[in-house]
Amino acid sequence: MSTEPSAERGPWSLALxxxxxxxxxxxxxxxxxxxxxxxxxxxxxxxxVAHTGPNEEHTVEQITVDGEKKDVVTVEGKPxxxxxFGAGGKFFLGADxxxxxxxxxxxxxxxxxxxxxxxxAALLATILAIVLGLLAGYFRGWVDSVIARTLDTIxxxxxxxxxxxxxxxxxxxxxxxxxxxxxxxSLWIPILIISIFTVPYIARPIRGEVLAFSEKEFVEAxxxxxxxxxxxxxxxxLPNLASTVIVFFTLMIANSMLFEAGLSFLGAGVQPPNSSWxxxxxxxxxxxxxxxxxxxLPGIMIMLTVLSLNIVGDALRDxxxxxxxxxxxxxLQFEAQAGAGGGAAx
Amino acid sequence: xxxxxxxxxxxxxxxxxxxxxxxxxxxxxxxxxGSGGGQKGGTLDGTYASFPDYLDPALSYTAEGxxxxxxxxxxxxTYKHANGAEGSEVIxxxxxxxxxxxxxxKTYTLFLRxxxxxxxxxxxxxxxxxxxxxxMIQLNSGGSPFYLTIEGAEKFAETKKGPIPGIKANxxxxxxxxxxxxxxGTFTNxxxxxxxxxxxxxxxxxxxxxxxxxxxxxxxxxxxQPGKGWEYERNPYWAKANGKAMPEYPxxxxxxxxxxxxxxxxxxxxxxxxxxxxxxxNPPPASRYQEVKEKYEGTQFRVxxxxxTYYFWMNTEETPFNDPKVxxxxxxxxxxxxxxxxxxxxxxxxxxILPPGMPGYEQFELYPHDLGKAEELMKEANPSxxxxxxxxxxxxxxxxxGEYFNEVLKELGFNTTLKQINxxxxxxxxxxxxxxxxxxxxxxxxxxxxxxxxFFQPLLAGESILPTNNGNFAKFDNPAVNKKIKxxxxxxxxxxQEKAYAELDKEVMEExxxxxxxxxxxxxxxxxxxxxxxxxxxxxxxxxxxxxxFK
Numbered sequence: 001m002s003t004e005p006s007a008e009r010g011p012w013s014l015a016l017x018x019x020x021x022x023x024x025x026x027x028x029x030x031x032x033x034x035x036x037x038x039x040x041x042x043x044x045x046x047x048x049v050a051h052t053g054p055n056e057e058h059t060v061e062q063i064t065v066d067g068e069k070k071d072v073v074t075v076e077g078k079p080x081x082x083x084x085f086g087a088g089g090k091f092f093l094g095a096d097x098x099x100x101x102x103x104x105x106x107x108x109x110x111x112x113x114x115x116x117x118x119x120x121a122a123l124l125a126t127i128l129a130i131v132l133g134l135l136a137g138y139f140r141g142w143v144d145s146v147i148a149r150t151l152d153t154i155x156x157x158x159x160x161x162x163x164x165x166x167x168x169x170x171x172x173x174x175x176x177x178x179x180x181x182x183x184x185x186s187l188w189i190p191i192l193i194i195s196i197f198t199v200p201y202i203a204r205p206i207r208g209e210v211l212a213f214s215e216k217e218f219v220e221a222x223x224x225x226x227x228x229x230x231x232x233x234x235x236x237x238l239p240n241l242a243s244t245v246i247v248f249f250t251l252m253i254a255n256s257m258l259f260e261a262g263l264s265f266l267g268a269g270v271q272p273p274n275s276s277w278x279x280x281x282x283x284x285x286x287x288x289x290x291x292x293x294x295x296x297l298p299g300i301m302i303m304l305t306v307l308s309l310n311i312v313g314d315a316l317r318d319x320x321x322x323x324x325x326x327x328x329x330x331x332l333q334f335e336a337q338a339g340a341g342g343g344a345a346x
Numbered sequence: 347x348x349x350x351x352x353x354x355x356x357x358x359x360x361x362x363x364x365x366x367x368x369x370x371x372x373x374x375x376x377x378x379x380g381s382g383g384g385q386k387g388g389t390l391d392g393t394y395a396s397f398p399d400y401l402d403p404a405l406s407y408t409a410e411g412x413x414x415x416x417x418x419x420x421x422x423x424t425y426k427h428a429n430g431a432e433g434s435e436v437i438x439x440x441x442x443x444x445x446x447x448x449x450x451x452k453t454y455t456l457f458l459r460x461x462x463x464x465x466x467x468x469x470x471x472x473x474x475x476x477x478x479x480x481x482m483i484q485l486n487s488g489g490s491p492f493y494l495t496i497e498g499a500e501k502f503a504e505t506k507k508g509p510i511p512g513i514k515a516n517x518x519x520x521x522x523x524x525x526x527x528x529x530x531g532t533f534t535n536x537x538x539x540x541x542x543x544x545x546x547x548x549x550x551x552x553x554x555x556x557x558x559x560x561x562x563x564x565x566x567x568x569x570x571q572p573g574k575g576w577e578y579e580r581n582p583y584w585a586k587a588n589g590k591a592m593p594e595y596p597x598x599x600x601x602x603x604x605x606x607x608x609x610x611x612x613x614x615x616x617x618x619x620x621x622x623x624x625x626x627x628n629p630p631p632a633s634r635y636q637e638v639k640e641k642y643e644g645t646q647f648r649v650x651x652x653x654x655t656y657y658f659w660m661n662t663e664e665t666p667f668n669d670p671k672v673x674x675x676x677x678x679x680x681x682x683x684x685x686x687x688x689x690x691x692x693x694x695x696x697x698x699i700l701p702p703g704m705p706g707y708e709q710f711e712l713y714p715h716d717l718g719k720a721e722e723l724m725k726e727a728n729p730s731x732x733x734x735x736x737x738x739x740x741x742x743x744x745x746x747x748g749e750y751f752n753e754v755l756k757e758l759g760f761n762t763t764l765k766q767i768n769x770x771x772x773x774x775x776x777x778x779x780x781x782x783x784x785x786x787x788x789x790x791x792x793x794x795x796x797x798x799x800x801f802f803q804p805l806l807a808g809e810s811i812l813p814t815n816n817g818n819f820a821k822f823d824n825p826a827v828n829k830k831i832k833x834x835x836x837x838x839x840x841x842x843q844e845k846a847y848a849e850l851d852k853e854v855m856e857e858x859x860x861x862x863x864x865x866x867x868x869x870x871x872x873x874x875x876x877x878x879x880x881x882x883x884x885x886x887x888x889x890x891x892x893x894x895x896f897k
Binding site for chain 1: 610612631632633634635636637681683684686687688689690691740742743745746749750752753756763764765766767768775782
């Protein structure tokens with residue numbers, strides 16, 4: 001129980017307190033931060049422990065493990081398994097394929113790529129969604145109709161299949177819009193695909209909130225004082241969207257990482273020889289019988305990242321919008337009671 | 347916790363979906379036998395790792411396509427249904443007998459067998475042959491260079507207006523007379539290729555892969571879904587007409603067949619082991635090769651030697667590979683031993699154009715692996731443009747070979763962009779001159795017919811550089827080499843010519859348009875329901891559908 005009256009605390013401070021009370025969320029945030037540290041340490045591990053880069057091949061090389069010479073890739077094409085610290089940290093998790101690249105180094109660098117794509121795509125999608133949501137919710141009328149129908153159209157598309165088609169097509173020819181040119185192997189290709197196709201997931205709820213805020217007295221007061229639409233949208237309404245935006249942004253990072261993993265697994269995301277966790281699963285699947293860790297490890301990394309981000313996102317929503325949680329709890333309780341009484345669910 | 351439970355359920359579902367996707371995922375190539383006395387009838391369920399480049403006889407130029415259509419479209423001449431060297435023998439197909447060659451090797455006269463019909467009932471006419479040649483040229487087929495020595499064919503290729511005056515066909519007598527501009531020692535072999543298999547004259551001049559034209563062979567393709575698979579049934583006119591007209595041609599044992607594209611070769615192997623499918627056209631993936639070989643060799647598995655060259659090409663028309671020193675540097679840098687491991691022992695290292703087994707092959711090693719020498723040559727050449735695109739397909743282990751090549755070029759100081767293209771479209775994409783950035787990449791070549799000219803004319807002659815369906819990926823156009831290819835191509839193959847081809851091999855490799863790295867072994871892998879002994883792997887057409895039979 002708080003020793004200070006809540007009225008003396010700001011909303012952000014209260015939200016932080018509520019978040020910190022959620023043990024699972026704090027642990028998940030710890031896991032996510034540990035993953036960030038793990039991937040940021042990639043150059044250190046590569047330079048000082050593994051002594052190799054993520055794309056460096058060692059197909060015909062041998063390493064000394066506990067005084068014994070071993071092929072990185074055997075003449076039958078089998079990559080070496082995990083050596084832990086037997087070779088001084090080299091091939092800690094073994095070689096990734098018949099190309100003999102260090103799996104641990106690729107896992108670390110691959111994580112950087114996956115997170116970079118996840119965070120950048122989520123950021124782009126969020127910015128675009130804020131702009132569209134504000135315009136649609138504030139101006140209403142034909143502006144709202146055009147934006148809402150466009151978002152509905154994107155929403156109704158088989159997003160993954162279209163993303164896959166774009167990914168494959170753009171991976172060959174790149175993207176040339178006249179004022180900007182993106183080469184086929186660029187990470188911007190998956191980033192742009194993911195961000196464009198995930199905009200409706202944030203833009204629609206933001207539009208709803210803007211519609212509600214537009215009716216509020218403080219907005220009407222600002223308009224009455226002669227504030228321009230831009231000023232009303234960006235200085236009056238936008239700050240009130242912060243909690244929604246933060247929650248969705250967190251969840252979108254996880255969603256974008258899963259999208260990237262799917263695209264890369266199917267060859268339409270990150271292009272070789274660069275690694276991401278998705279491409280690593282794709283490479284590892286071929287060797288699943290002889291070196292199962294090659295597919296399992298990046299899979300675990302994706303799962304941990306997505307799970308931790310989802311839990312953090314949920315906890316942020318509860319912390320930033322406790323009324324929303326109360327509403328949800330009440331609805332769940334009502335539903336449970338209705339179910340226990342044999343009544344129809346609403 | 348309900349949310350957490352739901353999330354875990356979603357993750358489990360996602361994992362199941364990922365495994366499902368993994369099982370949907372990768373194709374390639376494979377020789378002797380005869381009837382094993384098995385059961386007649388049944389449906390053969392086979393798998394390919396990729397859809398053939400085309401299911402149109404005029405256009406297909408891959409092992410997958412030729413295997414798919416070998417018992418569907420019979421040319422005037424064909425190859426014996428046999429394994430190994432015996433399968434390299436040219437025999438009459440729709441023609442009564444081998445051509446009569448006259449006029450100093452410039453005139454070929456053949457006679458169509460009487461009473462032949464297409465699978466739609468249309469009678470096969472002698473004039474269907476010139477139509478097939480013209481259609482193939484009009485479609486800019488990769489096979490057209492083989493036939494441009496026919497009188498007037500070159501002009502026809504430019505104007506696309508016919509007829510080609512060098513081919514005279516008499517529908518009444520079935521006589522077909524082909525006049526060449528000059529003698530061509532390989533023409534008999536070339537008449538045995540599917541490019542010029544007769545087709546009805548109302549066949550549209552367009553790619554018919556989705557709706558293949560009527561057949562002359564024992565089987566016809568009844569359904570084709572590009573990218574997914576295709577189906578065969580017996581040609582109803584085989585028993586009524588063609589089988590009687592050409593009794594030496596096998597009629598086939600199974601009644602029908604269904605080919606499914608399964609892009610993941612791991613799944614293909616599992617499916618063969620479980621009996622879901624009875625044959626895979628491509629070899630098992632490198633990761634399963636040794637296991638399959640040890641477990642099934644002699645009962646369900648057989649290693650098939652091929653006459654093939656696997657190589658990396660370099661575009662000799664543009665910087666930086668227009669400098670022979672740069673290309674030689676690449677040859678020194680490529681380590682064939684690494685590639686042997688990447689192919690899990692399924693290739694044997696070689697550094698020349700002609701593979702072992704091909705007449706004219708004489709072993710030499712111009713570029714033993716030496717990174718120091720490679721770097722030295724790069725320093726001497728000092729190329730102005732170091733930004734290049736490297737191409738390969740998505741099929742394992744060719745994709746890894748491409749990644750290996752990309753890394754070798756990076757080590758030499760190039761700024762590379764690697765492009766992996768789906769194996770279904772790879773050769774179409776890199777064979778199209780409008781594709782940007784065709785600097786260097788992976789390719790392979792399996793003999794069209796057992797003649798060394800087949801490794802020079804379509805792949806390294808200047809006249810084979812085409813706007814679409816190009817096969818000379820290195821765009822190698824050396825006048826002295828062109829002249830030798832042309833002169834040797836006019837002569838019938840003998841010891842003198844073989845020696846000349848060996849010299850040509852070395853001469854071309856001194857210019858280094860390619861960095862060849864191996865010759866491939868393929869395989870036959872069937873389920874335990876199939877008679878392995880009866881399955882034929884022909885060096886030109888691969889597995890013959892007519893040779894499959896259930897035990």
